[in-house]
Amino acid sequence: MDGQEDIRWMRSLGKYVYNDAGEPVTLSGVSVDITKQKNVEIALKESEERFRSLADNVPMNIFIIEPTAEANISYWNKYWLDYTGQTMEEALGRSWDGIIHPDDVQPIMDVFVPAFENKEPYHLSSIRIKRFDGQYRWFSVQANPRYLSNGEFVGYIGVGFDVHEQKLLELALTEAKVSAENAVKFKQQFLSIMSHEIRTPLNSILGFANVLMKSEMGDQQKDYVQAIKTSGNSLNLLINDILDLAKVDAGKMTFEAQPFAIQKAINSLVHTFDLKIKEKNLVITCDVDTKIPSIIIGDSTRLNQIILNLLSNAIKFTHKGRIMVTVSINSEDDENIYLSFSVTDSGIGIAEDKLISIFNVFEQAEVSTSNSYGGTGLGLAICKQLVEFQGGTISVSSKIGSGSTFGFILPFGKVAIMPTDEQQMPVFNAKIKKLRILVAEDVALNQLLIKIILSDFGFEHE
Numbered sequence: 001m002d003g004q005e006d007i008r009w010m011r012s013l014g015k016y017v018y019n020d021a022g023e024p025v026t027l028s029g030v031s032v033d034i035t036k037q038k039n040v041e042i043a044l045k046e047s048e049e050r051f052r053s054l055a056d057n058v059p060m061n062i063f064i065i066e067p068t069a070e071a072n073i074s075y076w077n078k079y080w081l082d083y084t085g086q087t088m089e090e091a092l093g094r095s096w097d098g099i100i101h102p103d104d105v106q107p108i109m110d111v112f113v114p115a116f117e118n119k120e121p122y123h124l125s126s127i128r129i130k131r132f133d134g135q136y137r138w139f140s141v142q143a144n145p146r147y148l149s150n151g152e153f154v155g156y157i158g159v160g161f162d163v164h165e166q167k168l169l170e171l172a173l174t175e176a177k178v179s180a181e182n183a184v185k186f187k188q189q190f191l192s193i194m195s196h197e198i199r200t201p202l203n204s205i206l207g208f209a210n211v212l213m214k215s216e217m218g219d220q221q222k223d224y225v226q227a228i229k230t231s232g233n234s235l236n237l238l239i240n241d242i243l244d245l246a247k248v249d250a251g252k253m254t255f256e257a258q259p260f261a262i263q264k265a266i267n268s269l270v271h272t273f274d275l276k277i278k279e280k281n282l283v284i285t286c287d288v289d290t291k292i293p294s295i296i297i298g299d300s301t302r303l304n305q306i307i308l309n310l311l312s313n314a315i316k317f318t319h320k321g322r323i324m325v326t327v328s329i330n331s332e333d334d335e336n337i338y339l340s341f342s343v344t345d346s347g348i349g350i351a352e353d354k355l356i357s358i359f360n361v362f363e364q365a366e367v368s369t370s371n372s373y374g375g376t377g378l379g380l381a382i383c384k385q386l387v388e389f390q391g392g393t394i395s396v397s398s399k400i401g402s403g404s405t406f407g408f409i410l411p412f413g414k415v416a417i418m419p420t421d422e423q424q425m426p427v428f429n430a431k432i433k434k435l436r437i438l439v440a441e442d443v444a445l446n447q448l449l450i451k452i453i454l455s456d457f458g459f460e461h462e
Contacts, residue, residue, distance in 0.1 A: 011034045061077060061079050063158055076088065080160075119145045144157060211453075266286060282315065297415060326344075335413065341409075349398045439461055
């Protein structure tokens with residue numbers, strides 16, 4: 001064999017033959033060539049040594065579990081012995097009960113027992129295992145069933161990875177998420193409570209300002225009262241925006257789906273700005289596509305809120321020229337119609353690098369914008385969320401000195417049967433004068449204000 005001696009393994013059995021004196025006279029025996037069997041034993045031993053060498057040099061624990069429901073261990077690698085500080089004799093045969101965290105014992109058995117009964121692989125994503133110094137560290141364990149060549153089930157072989165740092169990071173992230181959610185909840189509660197608390201005295205301020213405006217005053221005093229009303233109305237608008245923002249953040253903003261006349265809704269909304277338009281000598285046009293159904297299904301209040309914000313901004317930032325409101329059909333199917341709305345002005349415009357952040361909370365195009373025109377930047381943020389919560393999209397295009405166009409697309413439902421008669425609005429009966437009213441109000445200023453208002457109407461009150 002290539003110059004080497006051909007070594008054969010033999011198994012021999014011999015027997016002496018004795019004479020009458022008990023002396024051995026001959027030796028007889030047989031020898032059997034067992035080279036093949038011996039080579040198999042050597043190969044098996046070498047294979048086991050390679051496995052142990054490999055298992056003892058990988059940075060993870062490797063184990064073999066006996067085919068018993070007690071999950072006794074028949075092999076641990078060196079990593080495990082170094083980690084636990086045990087000898088092989090101390091570690092073999094022991095179940096997991098003595099080395100895993102007490103709180104993890106039952107969860108492990110809940111996974112292992114059904115897997116063992118069905119002879120299926122099992123995975124433990126995170127369990128705590130005690131180290132030689134008594135410290136528990138997190139491990140991820142994966143084990144697969146073992147079978148002989150004849151199909152006999154002989155237990156499990158598995159590996160365990162140290163995932164302590166990853167688990168700590170995961171726990172920290174979970175804790176941070178909970179803290180962040182709590183912070184958002186507390187912020188929403190604070191905004192809601194403070195807004196309502198501010199609204200109570202603010203209503204009194206605006207109410208008494210209205211009462212004063214009806215009284216005999218000089219021009220200077222009227223200017224002062226008008227300034228109080230203007231500031232109060234601005235503060236009231238800010239409070240409403242904050243409450244809406246808190247509702248949207250908390251997921252408590254509700255949307256109705258009721259039939260309404262789109263043409264009348266848009267025209268009525270535009271007409272509310274007639275006075276401001278005349279004061280600034282602007283021109284406003286409204287173009288609603290006649291192909292749009294006269295009655296559609298949606299939340300007209302939220303639609304008014306969106307357009308009201310966009311129109312208010314357009315008028316605020318436009319000194320001359322015109323403002324255009326257009327409504328057209330974007331697309332439709334058998335059940336829904338998607339309408340495109342746009343508000344275009346010829347105002348001061350927005351810098352291109354500010355367009356990407358214009359819908360952020362408390363964001364305005366420039367610091368000078370707030371100083372010159374007032375406002376907080378909440379309006380557009382609320383518009384964006386109101387549109388997106390209804391499944392729509394909003395966009396803006398603008399250029400400094402050339403005006404801006406804010407557009408949004410919203411889905412509305414189609415009315416299956418058109419109403420034959422328009423709903424009649426209740427008519428106030430001017431003859432009703434002698435009313436007796438019981439008022440329940442714990443704020444002294446509000447009590448005084450209500451008394452004044454009811455007295456002006458000539459109503460009896462208590």
